[in-house]
Amino acid sequence: MTNVELRGVSRWYGNVVAVNDITMTLGAGVTGLLGPNGAGKTTVLHMMAGFLSPSRGAVTVGGTPSWRNPAVYRQIGLVTEREAVHGFLSAYEFVLASAKLHKLDEPEAAARRAIELVEMTDVQDRRIATYSKGMRQRTRVAAALVHDPEVLLLDEPFNGMDPRQRLHMMELLHALGGQGRTILFSSHILEEVEQLSGTVQVIVAGRLAASGDFRTIRRLMTNRPHVFAVQSTDDRALAVALMAEASVTGVEIDRAGLTVRAGDYGSFTRALPKIALRAGIRVRRLLPSDESLESVFSYLVEV
Structure with missing residues (x-):
């Protein structure tokens, strides 16, 4: 060897x-x-x-x-x-x-x-x-x-x-x-x-x-924090509802919609439809905004 x-x-x-x-x-x-x-x-x-x-x-x-x-x-x-x-x-x-x-x-x-x-x-x-x-x-x-x-x-x-x-x-x-x-x-x-x-x-x-x-x-890599861009029929109401979700670590709102930070990718994506349905809100757009290969690898530098 x-x-x-x-x-x-x-x-x-x-x-x-x-x-x-x-x-x-x-x-x-x-x-x-x-x-x-x-x-x-x-x-x-x-x-x-x-x-x-x-x-x-x-x-x-x-x-x-x-x-x-x-x-x-x-x-x-x-x-x-x-x-x-x-x-x-x-x-x-x-x-x-x-x-x-x-x-x-x-x-x-x-x-x-x-x-x-x-x-x-x-x-x-x-x-x-x-x-x-x-x-x-x-x-x-x-x-x-x-x-x-x-x-x-x-x-x-x-x-x-x-x-x-x-x-x-x-x-x-x-x-x-x-x-x-x-x-x-x-x-x-x-x-x-x-x-x-x-x-x-x-x-x-x-x-x-x-x-x-x-x-x-x-x-x-899989369990790292994730960032999502979300647009809905009522972004403010959805932001309030999302803050009660355990997998969500932060929510920001601006004219483009919501920026949601989640600690667990799977838990958040499963919970979002249920939360929106309960609140009578329709989700128009959900897009992971940090899924580039560079962002995945860069996270490892920080852990």
């Missing part, structure tokens, strides 16, 4: 701080790196892979620094978010080139094994330019796996995959993690992490906002 460790890691570009004082340890199994776009996930992955040096702190793979350490690539397989494939090559030629760069003893056999793992054998001789985005993604995963790495880093690996391809890739990553490999994949989609990973690292604005069991962190 090869651990990946970040200890007090920061990375800045001039006056811009991309990653701020992150400490984490990744061991065997599948871990999700979760956060909104622009949170710093790619920067973290690139430092783990030795593409970037930390401005402060240390990044190690198997106890050795990843920066300026070419030997680390024997242990690491990386799939970047940005595509880097040559369309004039076939999948087999592309993966074979990766096997030869790693100086494997039997590069042809290794390339065929990796292509079979990602279910691309039937189309391995077609030019990559003719592939769908999902097929190109699988080809890149095969190239990252060809040298049988102990650590696999994937940046938004499910982009462009159809449901069947996505399911197979999840099964493959589960199997590799079960074999004792250390696997980290980044995503900004909660459901991807929920299906694939029990352990999660949440990054918001370059900071590690939460770390640990996904179910615990998902509960924090």
Whole structure:
């Protein structure tokens, strides 16, 4: 088992701080790196892979620094978010080139094994330019796996995959993690992490906002305070009625309608129709006003 460790890691570009004082340890199994776009996930992955040096702190793979350490690539397989494939090559030629760069003893056999793992054998001789985005993604995963790495880093690996391809890739990553490999994949989609990973690292604005069991962190997200915009036939009367509801923590009224703060999403949305009916008020509009991904993640910074 090869651990990946970040200890007090920061990375800045001039006056811009991309990653701020992150400490984490990744061991065997599948871990999700979760956060909104622009949170710093790619920067973290690139430092783990030795593409970037930390401005402060240390990044190690198997106890050795990843920066300026070419030997680390024997242990690491990386799939970047940005595509880097040559369309004039076939999948087999592309993966074979990766096997030869790693100086494997039997590069042809290794390339065929990796292509079979990602279910691309039937189309391995077609030019990559003719592939769908999902097929190109699988080809890149095969190239990252060809040298049988102990650590696999994937940046938004499910982009462009159809449901069947996505399911197979999840099964493959589960199997590799079960074999004792250390696997980290980044995503900004909660459901991807929920299906694939029990352990999660949440990054918001370059900071590690939460770390640990996904179910615990998902509960924090679900149970956070919620804000709703409400319009009705009598906003003032509805505001008075809502203040008696246990799940409501605050109500504000202006010309646009009501702003309601609730401590429990489900309890409030179930109670509102009953309260309005009892008061003889018709609700014209109910809209969660803080359900952006950024607001969900940002809440974790404050808890």
